[in-house]
Amino acid sequence: MSIQNSIETKVKEGFLALYNTEIPTVEFQATRKEFEGDITVVVFPLLRYKKGNPVQIGEDLGKYIVENVTEITNYNVVKGFLNLVIDDSFYTNFFNAIYSDATYGFVSPKADEKAVMVEYSSPNTNKPLHLGHVRNNLLGYSVAEIIKAAGKKVYKTQIINDRGIHICKSMLAWEKFAPNGSDGQKETPENTGLKGDKLVGNYYVKFDQEYKKEIAQLIAEGKTEDEAKKEAPLFVEAQQMLLKWEAGDAEVVALWKEMNSWVYKGFEVTYKSMGVDFDTLYYESNTYLLGKDVVAQGLEKGVFYKKEDGSVWCDLTEDGLDEKIVLRSDGTAVYMTQDIGTAIQRVKDYADVGGMVYTVGNEQDYHFQVLFLILKKLGFDWAKQLHHLSYGMVDLPSGKMKSREGTVVDADDLMDEMTATAKEISEELGKLDGYSDKEKNELYETIGLGALKYFILKVDPKKRILFDPKSSVDFQGNTGPFIQYTYARIQSIIRKADFDYSQPLTIELHEKEKELLKQLELYPETVQQAAANYSPAIIANYTYDLVKEFNSFYQNVHILGEQDLNKKVFRVQLSKKVAETIKSAFLLLGIQVPERM
Structure with missing residues (x-):
């Protein structure tokens, strides 16, 4: 027990003995340099429980503590502050006890303690990690290590966003615009010497450049901007590629696997340089269909309701939030559905998980409010132990970053x-x-x-x-x-x-x-x-x-x-x-x- 804990116990004990009143907490601060003492009890908050002169209350408590705590040798009261003098022997005994303790400050996890899963990084496979990912990774990794040091078992994880239209944009641009490398084949990390995530990211930027040219051309031909964005041939091809991927087209899936493998190798190099690691990985290509069965169960429980068009919603208005769609009218899932399903899947995969920490930027604050509330309404006990580690943007003196324009800080x-x-x-x-x-x-x-x-x-x-x-x-x-x-x-x-x-x-x-x-x-x-x-x-x-x-x-x-x-x-x-x-x-x-x- 620390000296502060010992003093707190005796202050509470003394207050009860002196005034027949219990107090819930004791406020401490470091003793000011101009006064004798090592730790100070702030008396003013105690006046809520015992009316009187704070100096007299301080004197009463000081006398009681000196008589009952051997390490306290003296006291003085300045206005509403009780300054306590701690004997040198306490500090030397404390030091001798910790000197050879290699794990000082850390707590070993209990065998029956529930684990915590900390999610961080969660990048897209169409570009390299950037400055925003740096803060995310450093925060997530550090919080995982701190929770572990505090006595919990921890699993570090990430969900890799490896599917969707943005991935197809890089794939399509590489197919259309990649020149040949040193071996006469289309350029790859091997024949260019370029990190795989950087090479794929270059084609994400290339897609945007060519897409903008097509939009400008269509607008010049009389289309509105919205029409031009939707009808640009590159965008239409990217959508068709996504549909082929979802249908399991062998050629598209093979290209997707190959380009993602380039990116993963690049990420590994970055993670190693950054000094972060993971215990387990989840991939959106495996999780994007999760959660649909939970929607059916939620409908039966009355957590969700169905609209006339067949879409399924959760009404959170009584909780101060809005209505949230969890299934579109055509039966396809939304990100919320996927996140519900992924959270449940993680607890199935790791039975000892009793809570999760999501390291995600503060632009997603509302999303996680909704996610956690829905999981609680679905009746999962572990949903009470979910935390969104929300963080702010990282800016540079040069200004804001945009990955599709190639202005991110790699x-x-x-x-x-x-x-x-x-x-x-x-x-x-x-x-x-x-x-x-x-x-x-x-x-x-x-x-x-x-x-x-x-x-x-x-x-x-x-x-x-x-x-x-x-x-x-x-x-x-x-x-x-x-x-x-x-x-x-x-x-x-x-x-x-x-x-x-x-x-x-x-x-x-x-x-x-x-x-x-x-x-x-x-x-x-x-x-x-x-x-x-x-x-x-x-x-x-x-x-x-x-x-x-x-x-x-x-x-x-x-x-x-x-x-x-x-x-x-x-x-x-x-x-x-x-x-x-x-x-x-x-x-x-x-x-x-x-x-x-």
Whole structure:
């Protein structure tokens, strides 16, 4: 039990003993620097349960806590704030208990605990991953790792959007416009050396370019814009190709499989560079017909109703939403139907799944409100444990991205740019003497990707981000490289510590040591809070606070230069545990830390 939990228990106990009144919660804050104390109980909220002078109530509670909590040695009351002084022995005992714990902050899953399935990425197979996918993947992967650290079993998944008119557009453009490669055959990733997802994406852009020309020609011939868009020969051919695919046409299906295989190989390279992975994959080509049987069951239960034209709807007006179609009049499904069916299928595939997290942009907020509500109405218990990890757009100083016009920021290019920026700044600082070229390149990648990931993950997911690659690779301030540099600095201290520092100690603490231990004590609670809020930003900003506290400690006390051996040993131990916690927290964000910088 943490000291805060112990104090909270005693405050509640004391309030009941002193005033015969129960209180539900206790509010804490860090003690202000100008007052003596380590943790502060805010008395004002307690006035709702006991009218009176907040100073007197603080005095009463302070006296009770000092008498009943051995680790609290003194107290003082300033207006409505009860400042408590915690004995050094509590912090040294706490530190000695966690020093050798390699999994400090993490909770092992219980055998009977339900698993959580986290969905992220979910790309289309007609183009490469772009900047928007970068935020999606980094968020989804990190949230999955945080939930796992908080004590849940986790499955990472994605649903690959591998069918539809947009896929046919790339296929058709490749058929019509692909030149021959070096082997005399139509160009492929093999004969061009181009990543498969980029090659297919080029043809998605090519389709749009040629399609626009046809629209302009038809408009010049007297058609309206709407007529021209529908009647353009390329668009009509793409629709016909989709119908052939749905009918199982052997030639179309073979081309579809081949071009998708190019894309998957390209995605694998990007995912590996990004440092994300998946436990299981779902494909829309396998799931797009799911859910239709559930509609029939929902009709019987009265969850859905049928209109005169034969279409099936769900009336959610009493829940503050609108009516939602789940089956068209011709019997074909809509995306909502497919998502209902896919969610149910996942629970069938993984019987221990008790909840799901969908990492999808905030433009789909309403869709998920409707989806979750329909699944609850259909009577699925696990539907109460569904969460939409909604996130804002990522903008660049250059403006908005459009994939069909070829103006997106490619994920691979962005990661390459981050590595190049890290190289440029590192070379300017000139601290890499003695590094081989291989070591330098690995370091540039670690710093560049760390900067990218930290910049994106330190922001609350719901907020929109303006991403500036240059400012993210800064060795000062709230950045990934600043935290990585502090980690590397601690590794340098450890390498120079040529004495035995393995044994636990009890010493009188310096103020800066105590502050650093307070920050370390918050780590397990921070992991739980980040999991409960699906927010890597909580981990990122905790890590920054820990690093700031360490740097203040580093600047104010001697570590290796300390003359008192016990103090020197303790300070190396403390530095080492801080480094381990930085590494642990950064791994939850998918960020590596370098041993040297």
